[in-house]
Amino acid sequence: MTACERVSGELVRVMYGEADAASMSPELAAHLSGCERCAAGLRETRGLLDELETALRPPAASESALRRIRAALDSRPRSIPIAGAARKFAILRPVWSMAAAALLLLAWRASVWPVAEISTPAPVVLNTAESAAVAEALAMLYVEDSSDVRLEYAAERIDSLREQLGESGRALPWTADDDWDLPRPTSG
């Protein structure tokens, strides 16, 4: 381990204000006075953070934006928000325009719903709400332009669904880490 590596943990905390620069360890202080590379890293990072703070500073509240929010508050119907995936799904389903998502939903339904004419080896029986929640989480993995944030979110959803289903002895056959092939319908 080099001298730079030895102090890097504390240096990073100091850089981002998680540790107080005024009370840094003697080891780090000594290193910074002898190592121009680390000292420049700290200096330049601090400078960049100041610039970022200015560049990203939220705009002052504009009257028109505030009016828009207040108007929305006055006029929109209020529903209990985010009251479970099933409810959200029920709301969103009519506006889904993505063929892939719709196909996926059908495929998933066909593979997990206990429909008589479909034979799956050991179907995981889900109620409507659970089925919708799983389809919703899966669909998020399949939209184009997948972003890290969305994938993480979908993985979180799937993990929590697995947990929830596991509590009642129903093992979802996939995990968020699986290679996500579309579940295939077992009938034509």
Added chain:
Amino acid sequence: MLTSADRELLDGLVREMGPRLAGYLRHSFGRRVDVDEVVAETFCRAAGNIAALRRAERKDLYLLRVARNLCLDSFRRKPVELVSDERLEAARGDDDAPEMMVDEERRTALLAAVAELPDSQREIVVLRMSAGLTFEEIADLLKMPLGTALSRMHVAVQRLRERLLNDEESQKPRRAGVRTKSV
């Protein structure tokens, strides 16, 4: 039904958190969301579940969480709908800060570099530098260990530093490394 106290609470939050939410959304999700619409809807959701808002110890984090979930949901709903450039420009026009620590050129380069960061890094940079959250709050909001939030921030910022240095070197070799101000 909202009581007058609820109304007052919401009104205060609209004023205080509206711009912060807008800044977070604009810089984190850019053109992928209609920022004003998400902000308005965030407050409507909060009004619809006013008990939860009242209960929330940190109302700013609560609202950020609602806004974030709305965005993630909207990606699924309309993944490729973009806000027009004109609209984005109009939105940008709002935030002409009177004092300019960085010149406009540099600011544009910074914002472009931030926009190019991977989602998972950019969001942390924005939550820290724009929404002003601590790393502990970021870790809580994004459900990750504090160390992960800090290290992603570090990776992101070093990437920005490198990127901006390269930009300067390729465009204006004589000004490399020197922060310039427009006259």
